[in-house]
Amino acid sequence: MKIDPENPAGLSAQIAQAIKDAIVSGALIVDERLPSESELAEQFRVSRPTVREALKRLAAQSLIRTQRGATGGAFVNRLAYQDAYAQQITTSTLLLSMNAVSFDTACEARFALERACAPLSAERRAPDHLATMRAEILRQAQPGLTDEAFCASDVAFHRALVDGAGNPVLSYQLAGAVEAMQPLMNMITFTARSRETIVALHTALADAIEARDGQAAMQRLGDLETETRGHASDVFAARKAGAQTRRT
Amino acid sequence: MKIDPENPAGLSAQIAQAIKDAIVSGALIVDERLPSESELAEQFRVSRPTVREALKRLAAQSLIRTQRGATGGAFVNRLAYQDAYAQQITTSTLLLSMNAVSFDTACEARFALERACAPLSAERRAPDHLATMRAEILRQAQPGLTDEAFCASDVAFHRALVDGAGNPVLSYQLAGAVEAMQPLMNMITFTARSRETIVALHTALADAIEARDGQAAMQRLGDLETETRGHASDVFAARKAGAQTRRT
């Protein structure tokens, strides 16, 4: 672990990278205690605040956790699925909101990935996954639901579908794709008619999953994608036309 | 943005969360300059080092960038795909290496997601995607290639396949799944015979993509998954038997 004081990246960034490499390479194992801040400062020949900034960088990525007190210090953190989910969702959401990703592109990615889960979910889903899906469908059919609540329920429905595959790695990868869509979906108003269509498709999808028919589930997801993208393009077209009308 | 000095989470963590929320919610837009560290310290009623630790947390997630000098400061960063990829890969790799995810689970997730890309890639792949795939196949066929180099080439091959879909969101989501597998793959030794099989399957896959036959590409990916998992379980079984033999 060598540090170059002349490197424009900054000392704390270099130290953070060095420790990160040690963790990723396996030189530092889970729950291992790092040297104290003072010792690290000595080793790297920098001051304690600089070391602290480096440690905060790692803490922000959940790579380490810190504990105060006599036996405290910085410990290599076991990256829990929950932490990884949260990071994944934040990153995905920002990526979509900041890069002018078109609704179509995001939608296509999401449904393509979900279709990948469908056969596995049809095969392995437990009763509670089905129960969650059915419950969310009921919620979505309720009149007077706000668009936001409708979208949130939609996300919950699809997460149940994904989790049904019983593969935590898949669930992790999909979490970002599904949740990051929510802000984009929230920009769309769902008419009573379109909600009916979606609820019908969700029901057909849940039926396919219940029947353990993966192929049918994939087809229903394709239908849902077509419906969602068609509805979204209608909404955007209407909005554009409205804007032009107001302008004239 | 209110800060509670009694909160055990720590002042810097709270400040980081407050700014993060402002960015995610859109209150702070891309390229907007945050107040200087001194001003932030005043606003939050904390010292400058505390503010700095908070800013480093955000910088570690590529949410902000800092610039020195007269007109310098902290700016809201446009999260580039490249940065997001890197984070995604790091997180995925750690998630797999730290949580005793079985080879089968990771492999299943990876190939399921890749199959989702296959139809899109078959439809849209540009000539250079195909060229990359062919080039990597040639590399994989070279004798004397180390296992690591073989795995790296495998990753490059599959990335070209994924990128062929022309959907950056999909590429982003898949980057983690494909790259994170590499450390797991590196634990496997590939015999000349298994390499031959893989190269043949890769060739068939590239042929399917070239012929714009998405269904065939999905089937070839299925074959590749079967081969990979079968070979891996053989290697693990042999290793286990070897260990027991040595023990007796």
Add this chain to the structure above:
DNA sequence: AGACTTTTAAATGTCAGACAAATAGAAAGT
């Protein structure tokens, strides 16, 4: 001896002030 209380040491969390380095803009000179 055993259980409880107090002390102590070690570590992180925070603060204050200072200086160095980089950078852009203003001011001065040619």
Add this chain to the structure above:
DNA sequence: ACTTTCTATTTGTCTGACATTTAAAAGTCT
């Protein structure tokens, strides 16, 4: 008009200090 110098601002880093938390060691009482 152009170039150079100066200056103000801001981040990067250092030094030193104190507060807080925590667990273990030391001490005390029954």
